[in-house]
Amino acid sequence: MRFIYQSALAVAYLYVAAMAATCDGRIKPKVMIITFFDAEGEIYLTKSNTTGALDFRAQLHRVPYASPEFPYLHCTRDGDACLMTTGEAEIQATATTMALLADPQLDLSETYWVLTGVGGGAPDRVTLGAITLARFTVQVGMSYELDARELPPAFATGYVPQGTESPDAAWGSVYNSEVFEVNAALRDALSVMIDPSRVADSAAAAAYRAHYEAVPRFAPGAAPPAVHHCDSATSDTWFTGALLAETHARRVDLWTNGTGVYCTTAQEDGAVLGALVRGALESRVDFGRVAIVRTVSDFDRPYPDQSVMDNLVKGTVGYPIAIENVWVAGESIARGIIGAWEETFEAGVPARNYVGDVWGVLGGTPDFGPGRVSDGEPVLLPGAKGQQSAKVKRSTRRSRIQK
Numbered sequence: 001m002r003f004i005y006q007s008a009l010a011v012a013y014l015y016v017a018a019m020a021a022t023c024d025g026r027i028k029p030k031v032m033i034i035t036f037f038d039a040e041g042e043i044y045l046t047k048s049n050t051t052g053a054l055d056f057r058a059q060l061h062r063v064p065y066a067s068p069e070f071p072y073l074h075c076t077r078d079g080d081a082c083l084m085t086t087g088e089a090e091i092q093a094t095a096t097t098m099a100l101l102a103d104p105q106l107d108l109s110e111t112y113w114v115l116t117g118v119g120g121g122a123p124d125r126v127t128l129g130a131i132t133l134a135r136f137t138v139q140v141g142m143s144y145e146l147d148a149r150e151l152p153p154a155f156a157t158g159y160v161p162q163g164t165e166s167p168d169a170a171w172g173s174v175y176n177s178e179v180f181e182v183n184a185a186l187r188d189a190l191s192v193m194i195d196p197s198r199v200a201d202s203a204a205a206a207a208y209r210a211h212y213e214a215v216p217r218f219a220p221g222a223a224p225p226a227v228h229h230c231d232s233a234t235s236d237t238w239f240t241g242a243l244l245a246e247t248h249a250r251r252v253d254l255w256t257n258g259t260g261v262y263c264t265t266a267q268e269d270g271a272v273l274g275a276l277v278r279g280a281l282e283s284r285v286d287f288g289r290v291a292i293v294r295t296v297s298d299f300d301r302p303y304p305d306q307s308v309m310d311n312l313v314k315g316t317v318g319y320p321i322a323i324e325n326v327w328v329a330g331e332s333i334a335r336g337i338i339g340a341w342e343e344t345f346e347a348g349v350p351a352r353n354y355v356g357d358v359w360g361v362l363g364g365t366p367d368f369g370p371g372r373v374s375d376g377e378p379v380l381l382p383g384a385k386g387q388q389s390a391k392v393k394r395s396t397r398r399s400r401i402q403k
C-alpha cells in the first residue's frame with residue numbers, strides 16, 4: 001500500500017537502464033527480495049551506496065511478462081541477492097511472480113523469497129514503523145459482501161465467507177487462495193537478523209501514536225516500533241476503520257483455526273504465495289524458503305474521537321519510516337542469509353509447522369482449514385519434474401470442501 005502516487009518513474013528507469021550490465025549465464029539468487037511499488041524498490045537502490053550494504057545496482061535483467069512499470073530485476077554483482085517490484089495488488093503480484101518463475105535465465109531452486117512491503121497496522125499489536133514477520137497470510141477479501149445498509153438484523157458485518165449464510169461461519173466454498181502458511185522456524189531465524197536499534201522511528205510518528213495511549217488495548221500502538229511475529233491480511237480492497245479491522249481480524253483467527261494473529265494489512269502477500277505454490281509443484285521453488293515481512297505505514301483504525309477519514313489521510317505520517325524499515329529488514333535478512341549460507345541456509349531451515357496452502361497440495365496436513373485433498377502427499381502434476389506421487393481426488397475434494 002502506498003500513499004505517494006506516480007513518482008518520476010520514467011526518469012528512474014532511464015537512470016538504471018544507463019547502468020545496465022548484461023547478465024551472462026543463469027543467475028542463481030540466494031535471496032529474492034520482492035517489493036510491490038516504486039518507493040519500496042527504490043529504497044534498496046538508493047541505500048545501495050551505504051557502506052557494507054548489498055548493492056542491488058550492479059546487474060539489471062529484463063524479465064519478460066513483468067509489470068510494464070517495473071520490467072527489471074536488480075541484482076548484486078555476484079547474483080547472490082536480487083530485487084523485484086511486482087506492481088500493486090493481487091493481480092500484478094501474481095503475474096510478476098509467475099514471470100520470475102517462467103524466466104529461463106533464473107535458477108530459483110535454492111532461493112529464499114523475502115517479501116518486504118509496507119502495510120496498515122492494528123494498534124492492539126503494532127505501531128507505525130513496526131517490522132512484522134508472518135507465519136500466515138489470509139485473503140480476507142475473499143467473501144460475499146453485503147452493503148451495511150442492507151444487512152439482516154443478526155449480521156454484525158457485511159462480510160460473509162463464500163458458500164455460507166453467516167458472517168460467523170468459517171469455511172464454505174474454498175478457492176484455495178484463502179490462507180498460506182510459511183516456515184515459522186525460518187521466520188524465527190530471520191527476525192533475529194534485524195538489529196532492533198536500527199528500526200527507524202520519527203518524531204511525527206511518535207506524536208501520532210501517542211493518541212492511542214488512551215486505550216489500554218492499544219498499548220502496542222502507542223509504543224515505539226519494534227520487530228514482531230504476527231500475521232498479514234491480504235485484500236485488494238484497502239479497508240479502514242475499527243469495524244472492518246475487527247471483522248478481518250476475526251477472519252484471520254477463524255481461517256487459521258486460532259493460530260494466526262492479525263496485525264497487518266496488505267494487497268499482495270497471498271497473491272505472491274499462490275504463484276510460489278505453483279512453482280513448488282513444478283520443483284522450481286522451495287516453499288519452505290518463503291518469508292513475509294511487512295512494515296507499518298499507517299493504522300488500520302482511528303484513535304479515540306478521531307474520524308475514520310482523518311486517520312486514513314493523516315495517519316500516513318508513518319510512511320517514511322515504514323519505507324526505511326522495508327530496507328532495514330530486507331537488507332539485513334538478505335545479508336544474514338548470504339553470510340550464513342554454507343553453515344545454515346544452503347541446506348535449508350527445516351519447517352516444524354505445516355507449510356503450504358489450504359488444500360495441502362504440496363503434501364503434509366494443513367493445521368487449519370477444512371482438510372487436505374491428497375492424503376498428505378503432494379499432488380501429481382503430469383510431466384512435472386519433481387517426485388509428486390499422489391493425484392488430487394477430485395470427487396473427494398468436492399465433497400469435502402463444497403459440502
Ligand SMILES: *[C@@H]1O[C@H](CO)[C@@H](O)[C@H](O)[C@H]1NC(C)=O
Pocket residue numbers: 046049050051
Ligand atoms: C548515497 O546516495 C544518496 C542518494 O543519491 C545520497 O544522498 C547519499 O549521500 C549517498 N551516501 C553515501 C554514503 O554515499
Ligand SMILES: *[C@@H]1O[C@H](CO)[C@@H](O)[C@H](O)[C@H]1NC(C)=O
Pocket residue numbers: 170171254257366367368369370371
Ligand atoms: C479448523 O476449524 C474448522 C471449523 O472452524 C474445522 O471444521 C476444521 O476441521 C479445523 N481444521 C483443522 C485442521 O483442525
